[in-house]
Every structure is written in structure tokens, then in C-alpha cells.
Amino acid sequence: MQFLYENDNYAPKQVEQIFEGNMDHNSIVKNILPYSVTSDILRVIPVTWQNDICLRLDVITGIKADCLTPIEPISIEQVSATKEDINYPSSYVFTSCWLGTELDDQPFENWLQLELYQDYLITAVNFDWIEYEAKSGYETKAYRISYKSNTQEEWHLYIDQDANQNITTYDYLELDHPFTANTLRISLGFGCLRINSISGFAIKGVQPPNYCEGSVEMEDQFLSIYDDCPFPIGLESVKVKENQLTASSSIDVYHSPNSGRLNHLYGWQAEFNNQEQWFQIQFDQRVIMTGLLLQASDNCNLRRFALQFSYPSVDNNEMMFYDYKNMMNSIQEFMASDSVNCTERVPLIPYIRANYLKVLPLEWDNCIGLRMEVLGCNDKG
Incomplete structure (x- = not known):
């Protein structure tokens, strides 16, 4: 299943996912799922092939406890933002808070970006929302998460199983649909955001390194x-x-x-x-x-x-x-x-x-x- 935008409804829609195979006998192709699958059985369905249908494969997996481990360390060097308040800049997002949206800003106008440097399966987030000069009827505590990865270079908006793009759960939130990402953007409806932790695990590819010519065997x-x-x-x-x-x-x-x-x-x-x-x-x-x-x-x-x-x-x-x-x-x-x-x-x-x-x-x-x-x-x- 993938979430596709149908007008402005963000409705979940069943879409068949086709994966690319290899073109020869020796090359290794890595396919990263756009979100995780929990199952006892995995079935591979051939779509196209050359000569006969055959394969060799491995599956990247993890047990739940390992998948929910906080990603550490995430330093301020990995953080940037479209808005930098003098009192609550993005560098404060782990200790105090980042002031993402004030009264003069449109909700979700600004975002804070985290560079993770490699692909992770993101499984849970733990954020705090801190009220900042709230005005009745205007403020919203919701936030949105967008992401991209080495295998999906376009930005995708996280949408939960109820087709909500505006997330209102703070403290600890285990994601309905874990996703693969090396970069995250968090936009805030209003107020000040603190990141306590982001959980997941690094996705290690199966492609061997490109060792230097003449390197020791x-x-x-x-x-x-x-x-x-x-x-x-x-x-x-x-x-x-x-x-x-x-x-x-x-x-x-x-x-x-x-x-x-x-x-x-x-x-x-x-x-x-x-x-x-x-x-x-x-x-x-x-x-x-x-x-x-x-x-x-x-x-x-x-x-x-x-x-x-x-x-x-x-x-x-x-x-x-x-x-x-x-x-x-x-x-x-x-x-x-x-x-x-x-x-x-x-x-x-x-x-x-x-x-x-x-x-x-x-x-x-x-x-x-x-x-x-x-x-x-x-x-x-």
C-alpha cells in the first residue's frame, strides 16, 4: 500500500509496487521498501525475466526492540531550518526548543531539517510542544513530517493509517507506517518544538564496497x-x-x-x-x-x-x-x-x-x- 494524493483528501489507495531486478548474473541490486512490512511470510512474484525464472536473495530485517532504538548521536551540525529565531534557534531543538511558527507566520510555513547522512528505517518519534504566545483559535499543536532517502530522492509527506497528515501526538509516537529516510523535515502548525529522540535503525546495503585497485586481499x-x-x-x-x-x-x-x-x-x-x-x-x-x-x-x-x-x-x-x-x-x-x-x-x-x-x-x-x-x-x- 502507498498513500497517494487524491485532490486534497490524502486518501490511502492500493498501488502495486514493481521492483527492479538485476541485468546480469553477478550484480547485486538493493531494493528498499518505502515503509516496513511486518509478516511471517514474504512472497516474491516474478513480473518479467530473461530465459528462466530464478533468483538469489537476502532480506533486510530487524526485531521490534532493535527497530525502536533511538538514533544516536544526532548533533546540531545535522540541523538546519528556514526560520532562525534569535531566542529559540534550530540549534536549541534538542535542549530547549525551536520556534517554528509565530503569530505572523502561516501554519506549517517553516520547517526544521535533520540530515541523517545514511538511510534509516524511521520507526518512532518523541517530540515536545511548547506554547509560545498562543492566541485562542489560531494556534494548532499539529506537526508534519516529510522525508526523502537515497532510493527516493523526492520529498514524501508522512500520512498515518487514518489518512492524517497533521500529527497531534506528542511525547512518544510509534509510527503506523515506518519509512526509509536519510533526511527529515518537520514543520510546525504553531509554537516551539523540542526533539527528544528519533528511533529506527540504519539500513545496511548488500552492495560490497568499491575497494581501491591493488588493495590488500x-x-x-x-x-x-x-x-x-x-x-x-x-x-x-x-x-x-x-x-x-x-x-x-x-x-x-x-x-x-x-x-x-x-x-x-x-x-x-x-x-x-x-x-x-x-x-x-x-x-x-x-x-x-x-x-x-x-x-x-x-x-x-x-x-x-x-x-x-x-x-x-x-x-x-x-x-x-x-x-x-x-x-x-x-x-x-x-x-x-x-x-x-x-x-x-x-x-x-x-x-x-x-x-x-x-x-x-x-x-x-x-x-x-x-x-x-x-x-x-x-x-x-
Whole structure:
């Protein structure tokens, strides 16, 4: 079922959804449902085919408890708005409130936008409405949610199962029809809006990364050595929180350390281009690091870099960083690809066991920047 606009009634209407398949034997096609389906049985109905009807597939699913997990962190860097009140700007939407509509504005005229950077299945919202100079008979506490995603680039208006586009439920609201989105717009009928949380989960595609040409083959040289510890530690998934990522400098708020995550829209970019710059990750506990995944940031690309690692300071002493060395006990310098359109795989042999990791740029194209993930596992020793 999809909701289509019939005049101004926004009536639900049954529409058959046709999905695109692949054109050859080896390519992988990802189809994201416009909203979630809860069911015990899923049936695929072939519509067109070449030669014979056959397929191989996987299904992206989640249990309800996981689907209702708040998306964290969402920072003020991800927020913008058409209206910025001097006392209640959009940057206050998580702590105080954003003044979306005043008496001189038309209801739903202004919107607040959240950039999530990747596709999420949005399953619930938790908002507060705060009265602001209300005038009897004029104000409405309703709000509207619009969204778009990587697979649906046009804006769509959320409509509940009763065909309502104006939502009046505050506090916690589990959505009738969860939807896929990487960008949200919330417009307010009147008053001041506070966002307590937005719940859902990241939709991980099945398309393999575009690894750089000549990148190390993990199966032969990496997983055979560290086959028990090859997992992403949590930059891309945001398990590593915003306050755990720091850097020597940033050129602007869009290229902050928090943007230095694998597959981020922008990536981290240093304000200065010299060998005094660094990008640092602090982990919740000691981890075993067995490899890195690296991408360029916009047009900034690391060509050569070194690593340092450290442990929590003892008795408030200054924290010491140690140079990462190779098996010959020499400081290891890593060479990266000259391409800005691929993912570089960097095995760490020997592995690192530490609480902090620092990337030290030594040579770069255009400017200093990166997006990255750390591979490894928690140290259980």
C-alpha cells in the first residue's frame, strides 16, 4: 500500500509496487521498501525475466526492540531550518526548543531539517510542544513530517493509517507506517518544538564496497591471521559517539571530527594542511585493532600517514602516545590510493591493543581529510 494524493483528501489507495531486478548474473541490486512490512511470510512474484525464472536473495530485517532504538548521536551540525529565531534557534531543538511558527507566520510555513547522512528505517518519534504566545483559535499543536532517502530522492509527506497528515501526538509516537529516510523535515502548525529522540535503525546495503585497485586481499593476508577479530568497531554505525572523535582542527562544522566516519556525506577535513594535523579516536574500552578502512573526504585524500596509540593516563599524568611500528621495529608509514572514489583496506600487522588511536597525515592530495572505520574487536584479555 502507498498513500497517494487524491485532490486534497490524502486518501490511502492500493498501488502495486514493481521492483527492479538485476541485468546480469553477478550484480547485486538493493531494493528498499518505502515503509516496513511486518509478516511471517514474504512472497516474491516474478513480473518479467530473461530465459528462466530464478533468483538469489537476502532480506533486510530487524526485531521490534532493535527497530525502536533511538538514533544516536544526532548533533546540531545535522540541523538546519528556514526560520532562525534569535531566542529559540534550530540549534536549541534538542535542549530547549525551536520556534517554528509565530503569530505572523502561516501554519506549517517553516520547517526544521535533520540530515541523517545514511538511510534509516524511521520507526518512532518523541517530540515536545511548547506554547509560545498562543492566541485562542489560531494556534494548532499539529506537526508534519516529510522525508526523502537515497532510493527516493523526492520529498514524501508522512500520512498515518487514518489518512492524517497533521500529527497531534506528542511525547512518544510509534509510527503506523515506518519509512526509509536519510533526511527529515518537520514543520510546525504553531509554537516551539523540542526533539527528544528519533528511533529506527540504519539500513545496511548488500552492495560490497568499491575497494581501491591493488588493495590488500583480506581473505588471504588479513583474515587468515586475524580471523577472530575482523569486525567494524563502530565509527560508521555511530557506536563510537561524537565526543570520542577529536582532531587538531576542522575547516568548518560540516567537516568536523564527527564527520570522519566511513561513508559519511562530508568527512573530516583539517583547517590547515601541514604535518601538525591529526585525527583521534577514543574507544570505550581497550580494543584490538587489526585493520582500517579509509576513504577520501570530498576532494581531500591522504596519500601517506602514520599511526600512534595510547592508554588512559594514570594519576592524572599526561597521556603518552606511542608510534606504531612494523615487525622490524621501525615506524610504519602507510601508503594509500590516489583515488578519491574507493575504499582503502589497511591491515595492521602487528595488531594494536589500545584505548586511543591517532592518525598522523604525512602526505596528501589537495588537502588533509578522511573518512574511516577501525576493524578489530574488544579486548577480552
